[in-house]
Amino acid sequence: MTESVTPAKGRVRLRRWAVLGVPGVVATAALTVLTAQGALAVSFNISSMAHTINADKLSGTGLAQYGGRDRTSPNNPIEKGVYKNVFITTIKDAEITNLCQAVQIGAAYLKITAGGKGTPAAATNLATDSDVLTGKSASFSGLEMGRDASELNKSFSTGPAGTFGLQADTIEVKNVYQHNWATTAGAMTLPDLRIELTRDGCPGEGN
Amino acid sequence: MASDSTPENTPDPSASTAALEAHDTSGTTAHSTTADSTAAGAEKPRRVSRFAAWRWRRPFWGGLLLTLAGTLIMIMMVQGSLEVALASGPRGVVGYILPALMIICGVLTLFSPAQRVFYSIVGLLSSLGAWVTSNMGAFMIGTILGVTGSTLIFGWLPEQGPRGKKSRRRKREEAPAAPAV
Structure with missing residues (x-):
């Protein structure tokens, strides 16, 4: 189908673009810089993609841990709607030194590092659904094991009734490695943030 | 925007923004409204697909x-x-x-x-x-x-003339010749 009359063509005009474009670009840059300085907290809600988290040290207050089942998305091309047995760890306030998170995308890794230069990364309401969690020298205080998962009260979430639950007032783990199916963080500051697409994942276990 | 009102009465709001833009780039005054439409009209009629025409309008x-x-x-x-x-x-x-x-x-x-x-x-x-x-x-x-x-x-602005300096010069040349409506 054609129209015989030339319709008037609209166009982007540079000067007019700049009226909103310049503040927009400046604001984007400011957000990036503020996040990289650890001044701005960002939220995360990642799921359905297996990813690893490595850290030199994780310390937190208000820990809860219980079992659960995650289902991968029915649209997931690799694993269509598969149930994964996971254990869910939720921490009210966490500080993570030298955080490195990697997601595999094809042959490359999307790698996010933060908190490696003095100031640790901090997260509130951190929840991870993992199937592997390793660490060197973990120390807990106020540890309660075997409490019904639905009655946990030291963190911000509870598990299904009638299942095993664990909770603690404080936790400190060194050389953490997690293989996660989901990660959620209510507010997270990421000082010395670096996002890169590389051929190799995080150094440490699991890679 | 409203402060840059042209003496001509342009009921279509998109036409008035086009006039404002033409005013910005060419430095000519109120005449640019008519000049702009003349420049666009001076283009040879081309047959374009309906989808392309739809895209051009937004x-x-x-x-x-x-x-x-x-x-x-x-x-x-x-x-x-x-x-x-x-x-x-x-x-x-x-x-x-x-x-x-x-x-x-x-x-x-x-x-x-x-x-x-x-x-x-x-x-x-x-x-x-x-x-x-x-x-x-x-x-x-x-x-x-x-x-x-x-x-x-x-x-983005609707109903812009052809790109480039040539068209701008043409606009300026045609501006005085345009009949005042």
Whole structure:
């Protein structure tokens, strides 16, 4: 189908673009810089993609841990709607030194590092659904094991009734490695943030 | 914008913005309204597909980019656990609202381009907000696409003459010859 009359063509005009474009670009840059300085907290809600988290040290207050089942998305091309047995760890306030998170995308890794230069990364309401969690020298205080998962009260979430639950007032783990199916963080500051697409994942276990 | 009113009566708001832009670039005065339309009319009539004609009448690429950016961020968010997001407070819910706003603004820009300035500003603010609430705007990509898309929508003007300096000179030459209506 054609129209015989030339319709008037609209166009982007540079000067007019700049009226909103310049503040927009400046604001984007400011957000990036503020996040990289650890001044701005960002939220995360990642799921359905297996990813690893490595850290030199994780310390937190208000820990809860219980079992659960995650289902991968029915649209997931690799694993269509598969149930994964996971254990869910939720921490009210966490500080993570030298955080490195990697997601595999094809042959490359999307790698996010933060908190490696003095100031640790901090997260509130951190929840991870993992199937592997390793660490060197973990120390807990106020540890309660075997409490019904639905009655946990030291963190911000509870598990299904009638299942095993664990909770603690404080936790400190060194050389953490997690293989996660989901990660959620209510507010997270990421000082010395670096996002890169590389051929190799995080150094440490699991890679 | 209103301060730059032309003496001629232009009932169509898009025509008056076009006049303002022509005024900005060429430095001519009120005559540029008629000059602009003359320049556009001087083009040889070309046969274009209906889809191309439809695209020319709206900020197509900006609207498409903004829609795609919102969709990308939303896909990443809906795969996350809504339960945990709700447990982690109001901030978790906003993480879904902002990409939804981006999609709505992008689609409405395509189908209701007259309100594009409003959509572009809401789209820009949502794209920036999604950085904070939704996985850093799908790890930067969504925010960058969204900011690009919404600023392109804002910068778009309807019924522009041909590109380049040549057309601008032609506009200036034709401006005095244009009959005053």
